[in-house]
Amino acid sequence: MKDHKAHPLPDAREDVARARHIPDTPQTRSPTHRLAFADDEFLTREALRPVRLQLELLKTQLALEERGIVSTVVMFGGARIPAPDQRQSARTPELAELSRFYNEARQFARMVTERSVASGNTEDVIVTGGGPGVMEAGNLGAAEAGGVSIGLNIVLPHEQAPNLHVTPDLSFNFHYFAVRKMHFLMRARAITVFPGGFGTLDELFEALTLIQTKRMDPVPILLFGEAFWRRIVNWDALAEAGTISADDLELFTFVETAEEAVKFIR
Numbered sequence: 001m002k003d004h005k006a007h008p009l010p011d012a013r014e015d016v017a018r019a020r021h022i023p024d025t026p027q028t029r030s031p032t033h034r035l036a037f038a039d040d041e042f043l044t045r046e047a048l049r050p051v052r053l054q055l056e057l058l059k060t061q062l063a064l065e066e067r068g069i070v071s072t073v074v075m076f077g078g079a080r081i082p083a084p085d086q087r088q089s090a091r092t093p094e095l096a097e098l099s100r101f102y103n104e105a106r107q108f109a110r111m112v113t114e115r116s117v118a119s120g121n122t123e124d125v126i127v128t129g130g131g132p133g134v135m136e137a138g139n140l141g142a143a144e145a146g147g148v149s150i151g152l153n154i155v156l157p158h159e160q161a162p163n164l165h166v167t168p169d170l171s172f173n174f175h176y177f178a179v180r181k182m183h184f185l186m187r188a189r190a191i192t193v194f195p196g197g198f199g200t201l202d203e204l205f206e207a208l209t210l211i212q213t214k215r216m217d218p219v220p221i222l223l224f225g226e227a228f229w230r231r232i233v234n235w236d237a238l239a240e241a242g243t244i245s246a247d248d249l250e251l252f253t254f255v256e257t258a259e260e261a262v263k264f265i266r
Contacts, residue, residue: 012035012037015035016035016038019034019035019038052175052176053176053179056174056175056176056179057179057182057183059172060152060172060183061183061186063169063170063172064150064170064187067121067122067148067169067170068120068122069121069122069125069150069187070122070123070187071122071123071124071125071187071188071189072124072125072126072127072150072187072188072189073112073124073125073126073127073188073189073190073191073192073265074127074128074184074185074188074190074191074192075105075108075109075126075127075128075134075135075138075192075194076128076129076134076184076191076192076193076194076196076200076203076204077101077105077128077133077134077135077137077138077192077193077194077195077196077200077224078098078133078134078194078195078196078197078199078200079129079131079132079133079134079135079196079197079199080095080132080133080197081095081098081099081101081102081133081134081194081195081196082095082096082099082102082133083099083102083103083136083137084099084100084102084103086099087099098195098225098228101134101194101195101224101225102133102134102137103137104194104224104256104257104258105134105137105138105141105192105194105224105258106137106138106140106141106144107141107257107258107259108138108141108192108258108261108262109126109137109138109139109140109141109142109145109149110141110142110144110145110258111141111145111258111259111262112124112126112142112262112265113125113126113141113142113145113146113147113149114145114147116142116145116147116148117145117146117147121147121148123189124189124190125142125147125148125149125150126138126139126141126142126147126149126150127149127150127151127152127184127187128149128150128151128152128166129151129152129153129154129199130150130151130152130153130162130163130166130171130172131151131153131160131162131163132163133196134194134195134196135151135163136163136165139151139163139165139166139167140163140165142165142167143165143167148167148170149165149166149167149170150166150167150170150171150172151163151166151167151170151171151172152172152174152180152183152184153171153172153173153174154173154174154175154177154180155173155174155175181203181206184203185206185207185210185216188207188219189219189265190219190220190221190222190265191207191219191220191221191222192221192222192224192261193221193222193223193224194224194225195224195225195228195229201232204221204223207221208221208248208251208252211251212244212248212251218251220253220264220265221251221252221253222252222253222254222255222261222264222265223252223253223254223255224255224256224261225254225256226254226256229254235249236249
């Protein structure tokens with residue numbers, strides 16, 4: 001990450017380097033003597049949570065600004081959806097059937113990225129959660145188009161490494177779900193949502209809520225697989241019960257194919 005010194009005072013990194021060469025004494029070995037910003041034990045204390053939230057937001061923000069990325073196209077979807085050639089390993093027959101959306105996600109990302117490349121990889125850059133399944137398909141499609149793509153990973157109890165198709169210097173890792181979701185939406189020009197589980201539902205309803213309450217400017221929200229989404233959520237029942245308005249059903253659109261989605265966004 002680039003950083004230009006714009007003042008005559010000592011650079012923080014220079015002092016970190018100097019601190020490694022100070023004499024070894026009982027005083028310098030004490031944790032209190034460590035530079036605060038180079039002290040992992042200090043930075044991970046409970047009282048430092050507000051600082052960590054700010055740092056997690058800022059690190060990704062600065063990196064994307066330095067790459068000149070202005071807008072993104074978001075791809076949410078299940079980590080468990082297999083590629084078609086791996087459908088035999090799916091946990092359920094229905095999950096195997098959903099493998100077709102891996103190809104749709106891959107094709108969609110490829111088509112969007114072809115236009116993104118023409119902008120110098122600054123507009124409509126594909127962003128996924130950086131993991132397997134639909135996320136992998138999105139990053140793969142972007143790579144096949146010769147463009148870049150973003151992966152926003154998060155630390156989970158089980159090991160999750162970024163998929164190998166994320167652009168390496170656009171691969172980020174988060175501790176806070178809330179900050180990660182902010183970065184999904186801050187530059188979003190469109191949001192696509194493929195079949196998925198709790199995480200996908202959380203991301204979808206976060207975006208819908210922000211737009212419904214006018215905390216976010218409206219952007220296209222495209223749900224891939226109408227049959228899946230109508231089975232999972234009884235949208236009409238919500239409107240009939242009055243817990244949402246009929247107009248809220250216009251906040252999203254069902255699509256089936258990559259071509260249909262790209263046409264709608266354009």
